[in-house]
Amino acid sequence: xxxxxxxxxxxxxxxxxxxxxxxxxxxxxxxxxxxxxxxxxxxxxxxxxxxxxxxxxxxxxxxxxxxxxxxxxxxxxxxxxxxxxxxxxxxxxxxxxxxxxxxxxxxxxxxxxxxxxxxxxxxxxxxxxxxxx
Amino acid sequence: xxxxxxxxxxxxxxxxxxxxxxxxxxxxxxxxxxxxxxxxxxxxxxxxxxxxxxxxxxxxxxxxxxxxxxxxxxxxxxxxxxxxxxxxxxxxxxxxxxxxxxxxxxxxxxxxxxxxxxxxxxxxxxxxxxxxx
Amino acid sequence: xxxxxxxxxxxxxxxxxxxxxxxxxxxxxxxxxxxxxxxxxxxxxxxxxxxxxxxxxxxxxxxxxxxxxxxxxxxxxxxxxxxxxxxxxxxxxxxxxxxxxxxxxxxxxxxxxxxxxxxxxxxxxxxxxxxxx
Amino acid sequence: xxxxxxxxxxxxxxxxxxxxxxxxxxxxxxxxxxxxxxxxxxxxxxxxxxxxxxxxxxxxxxxxxxxxxxxxxxxxxxxxxxxxxxxxxxxxxxxxxxxxxxxxxxxxxxxxxxxxxxxxxxxxxxxxxxxxx
Amino acid sequence: xxxxxxxxxxxxxxxxxxxxxxxxxxxxxxxxxxxxxxxxxxxxxxxxxxxxxxxxxxxxxxxxxxxxxxxxxxxxxxxxxxxxxxxxxxxxxxxxxxxxxxxxxxxxxxxxxxxxxxxxxxxxxxxxxxxxx
Amino acid sequence: xxxxxxxxxxxxxxxxxxxxxxxxxxxxxxxxxxxxxxxxxxxxxxxxxxxxxxxxxxxxxxxxxxxxxxxxxxxxxxxxxxxxxxxxxxxxxxxxxxxxxxxxxxxxxxxxxxxxxxxxxxxxxxxxxxxxx
Numbered sequence: 003x004x005x006x007x008x009x010x011x012x013x014x015x016x017x018x019x020x021x022x023x024x025x026x027x028x029x030x031x032x033x034x035x036x037x038x039x040x041x042x043x044x045x046x047x048x049x050x051x052x053x054x055x056x057x058x059x060x061x062x063x064x065x066x067x068x069x070x071x072x073x074x075x076x077x078x079x080x081x082x083x084x085x086x087x088x089x090x091x092x093x094x095x096x097x098x099x100x101x102x103x104x105x106x107x108x109x110x111x112x113x114x115x116x117x118x119x120x121x122x123x124x125x126x127x128x129x130x131x132x133x134x135x
Numbered sequence: 136x137x138x139x140x141x142x143x144x145x146x147x148x149x150x151x152x153x154x155x156x157x158x159x160x161x162x163x164x165x166x167x168x169x170x171x172x173x174x175x176x177x178x179x180x181x182x183x184x185x186x187x188x189x190x191x192x193x194x195x196x197x198x199x200x201x202x203x204x205x206x207x208x209x210x211x212x213x214x215x216x217x218x219x220x221x222x223x224x225x226x227x228x229x230x231x232x233x234x235x236x237x238x239x240x241x242x243x244x245x246x247x248x249x250x251x252x253x254x255x256x257x258x259x260x261x262x263x264x265x266x267x268x
Numbered sequence: 269x270x271x272x273x274x275x276x277x278x279x280x281x282x283x284x285x286x287x288x289x290x291x292x293x294x295x296x297x298x299x300x301x302x303x304x305x306x307x308x309x310x311x312x313x314x315x316x317x318x319x320x321x322x323x324x325x326x327x328x329x330x331x332x333x334x335x336x337x338x339x340x341x342x343x344x345x346x347x348x349x350x351x352x353x354x355x356x357x358x359x360x361x362x363x364x365x366x367x368x369x370x371x372x373x374x375x376x377x378x379x380x381x382x383x384x385x386x387x388x389x390x391x392x393x394x395x396x397x398x399x400x401x
Numbered sequence: 402x403x404x405x406x407x408x409x410x411x412x413x414x415x416x417x418x419x420x421x422x423x424x425x426x427x428x429x430x431x432x433x434x435x436x437x438x439x440x441x442x443x444x445x446x447x448x449x450x451x452x453x454x455x456x457x458x459x460x461x462x463x464x465x466x467x468x469x470x471x472x473x474x475x476x477x478x479x480x481x482x483x484x485x486x487x488x489x490x491x492x493x494x495x496x497x498x499x500x501x502x503x504x505x506x507x508x509x510x511x512x513x514x515x516x517x518x519x520x521x522x523x524x525x526x527x528x529x530x531x532x533x534x
Numbered sequence: 535x536x537x538x539x540x541x542x543x544x545x546x547x548x549x550x551x552x553x554x555x556x557x558x559x560x561x562x563x564x565x566x567x568x569x570x571x572x573x574x575x576x577x578x579x580x581x582x583x584x585x586x587x588x589x590x591x592x593x594x595x596x597x598x599x600x601x602x603x604x605x606x607x608x609x610x611x612x613x614x615x616x617x618x619x620x621x622x623x624x625x626x627x628x629x630x631x632x633x634x635x636x637x638x639x640x641x642x643x644x645x646x647x648x649x650x651x652x653x654x655x656x657x658x659x660x661x662x663x664x665x666x667x
Numbered sequence: 668x669x670x671x672x673x674x675x676x677x678x679x680x681x682x683x684x685x686x687x688x689x690x691x692x693x694x695x696x697x698x699x700x701x702x703x704x705x706x707x708x709x710x711x712x713x714x715x716x717x718x719x720x721x722x723x724x725x726x727x728x729x730x731x732x733x734x735x736x737x738x739x740x741x742x743x744x745x746x747x748x749x750x751x752x753x754x755x756x757x758x759x760x761x762x763x764x765x766x767x768x769x770x771x772x773x774x775x776x777x778x779x780x781x782x783x784x785x786x787x788x789x790x791x792x793x794x795x796x797x798x799x800x
Contacts, residue, residue, distance in 0.1 A: 476611075477612065478611045501572050504572070505572060505578070508575075513579060514609075514612035514614075514615040515611075517564065517615065518612060518615075520568065520572050520575060524571045
């Protein structure tokens with residue numbers, strides 16, 4: 003993982019690189035899907051979460067994805083984004099076992115249904131990875 | 136950190152040790168506060184979250200506290216438990232800076248008010264630590 | 269418990285009687301506190317929840333309070349109203365033990381923090397009852 | 402309904418019996434679906450919610466299902482589990498009319514959309530029951 | 535927009551007119567879908583939200599739909615109702631651009647996933663309008 | 668209200684002006700309270716919500732505050748921020764009556780407790796305004 007803070011580098015460029023590193027094609031697909039409804043929102047998404055937050059030193063991407071997977075599982079109302087971040091967790095080095103541990107732990111804080119729905123989302127993401135070879 | 140799975144060891148005993156290691160006095164205070172209203176719930180709290188989940192191998196306590204702090208901040212409706220786990224994060228080796236990074240990141244997933252209220256909870260916990268010397 | 273559906277009876281009158289039966293003085297206090305900010309909302313509160321819903325046959329008040337206590341505990345963001353309905357549960361015949369069982373069960377569906385905060389609300393309500401003799 | 406607390410009986414066995422009694426095939430299907438992603442979570446699900454909580458005396462299964470249906474409807478982010486528990490409610494003796502009353506009441510505490518989505522879930526469960534004869 | 539408070543006019547009639555004006559066919563479809571499961575709930579839906587609230591002077595329908603679209607997007611657990619109210623916003627005079635602004639703003643208060651899911655709901659509603667000519 | 672998009676103007680400067688216009692002293696107090704715990708978060712708060720979003724053309728500040736008040740009331744877990752935005756609503760031209768209408772309407776979408784707690788927050792803000800003369 004490289005976190006780049008060169009002065010001449012815009013937030014948008016930094017965000018684009020971070021999104022590609024973290025979310026891969028799934029991130030690009032989200033940005034593309036905004037083109038005809040809210041292109042400025044794609045810019046904000048690249049700039050603030052990815053250009054500003056994920057580029058900050060002080061917490062590595064592995065820890066950041068643990069936090070995001072936990073939060074989205076606990077909230078329970080953003081399944082598409084949870085799937086993107088389960089895949090992102092694998093991209094930045096979390097093992098399947100570690101992701102499953104995070105999801106199971108959410109039963110304690112957000113209830114068994116939230117944990118179950120998180121586990122079923124992970125099952126779908128893991129299966130897609132295997133299908134994609 | 137020691138994770139102990141000796142056969143002769145009950146879930147309750149394992150939970151008591153994990154709670155002491157993770158939450159310290161704050162955990163004991165929660166258990167004590169349940170004595171006159173729901174003593175069985177104190178047992179469940181020791182057994183399932185602490186005896187079962189936090190004792191599992193596969194994810195270290197540092198990662199588990201990142202997940203819990205993120206989830207409670209995002210849910211935004213459990214401030215007392217968030218404070219206990221911000222303190223627990225410090226206990227298991229997270230730095231103040233890392234905890235602040237997790238809380239700021241929640242602005243992306245649960246909004247700025249959730250992140251702000253998380254930061255104010257951390258500010259209170261950090262101040263208590265300093266007052267306690 | 270009396271559920272009264274006389275034709276000449278307005279929703280507002282039925283609601284006022286149901287509120288008095290279920291919530292007692294706590295219900296009157298809520299209505300009074302709305303007088304200077306949103307008096308029409310006090311009318312809606314009497315008419316729809318209490319005049320319409322709580323007066324319906326098909327589910328007794330005991331079952332209705334079980335549902336309300338469970339929902340407010342699981343949502344976790346309406347402590348004042350949860351306290352009113354824990355007291356209401358006692359008013360319509362739930363025992364303290366039964367209320368504690370409902371609150372503990374919410375750990376399964378909404379997480380341990382939601383259940384803990386519900387139990388602490390119950391502890392406060394039970395203590396007030398005893399202080400009031 | 403039988404609640405069995407024989408000393409020689411493990412939490413897992415008690416949980417399995419309670420799950421079968423309450424959720425029937427839907428419960429078994431959830432347990433089976435966890436086999437390849439998180440088999441330990443199936444064990445926890447049987448042990449804590451079903452082995453510990455639903456087996457407790459102090460609140461009958463009818464009241465427990467009222468609480469669960471209300472909570473899941475109010476939270477609004479766990480439709481699959483809500484459907485399982487609407488079916489469970491029928492299994493433990495709630496009538497369709499009573500379930501509809503609980504769902505309608507949630508409009509008061511969680512808003513009309515939550516109640517509407519709960520009613521549509523019930524409509525689907527009732528239709529499945531009729532199709533199954 | 536006409537808001538009618540004639541004395542002889544029932545809440546149900548007022549609600550039916552307001553629903554037709556605001557939600558058009560989508561509103562009628564919701565009412566129809568309740569006929570076989572909870573016909574009384576259709577009556578409450580017409581009477582309280584539409585007969586009472588949306589008929590109140592003091593806030594125009596445009597402002598009311600801004601509030602509803604914002605709330606449903608932020609809650610993130612009621613997509614069908616959000617779609618109905620995005621269409622309703624267009625019916626009462628909000629432009630597509632204004633609706634998109636409201637949805638983007640929700641990223642600040644409820645997080646980027648809530649805003650994204652709101653934008654995708656709007657994209658679907660706008661496409662249906664165009665398909666319908 | 669002035670919305671200024673001069674090229675030489677930084678997001679931070681635009682955000683500072685928007686915050687001052689919308690939230691007045693309450694906004695400055697939030698920024699100040701972050702100085703010793705997360706000064707970068709104060710910068711993000713000025714830049715993204717206020718520099719980017721509230722400065723966008725396409726929706727006036729009055730409409731933006733309607734959306735924010737509605738969302739925070741419906742979510743029900745961010746009372747301090749709701750109070751800031753009720754005051755902000757008054758600052759940008761909403762009348763007390765209009766704010767009360769928005770809050771009452773939330774009973775439909777998020778339940779009566781959310782609306783009640785919003786009304787009590789408004790009561791506190793209105794009283795502070797009067798006390799401040």
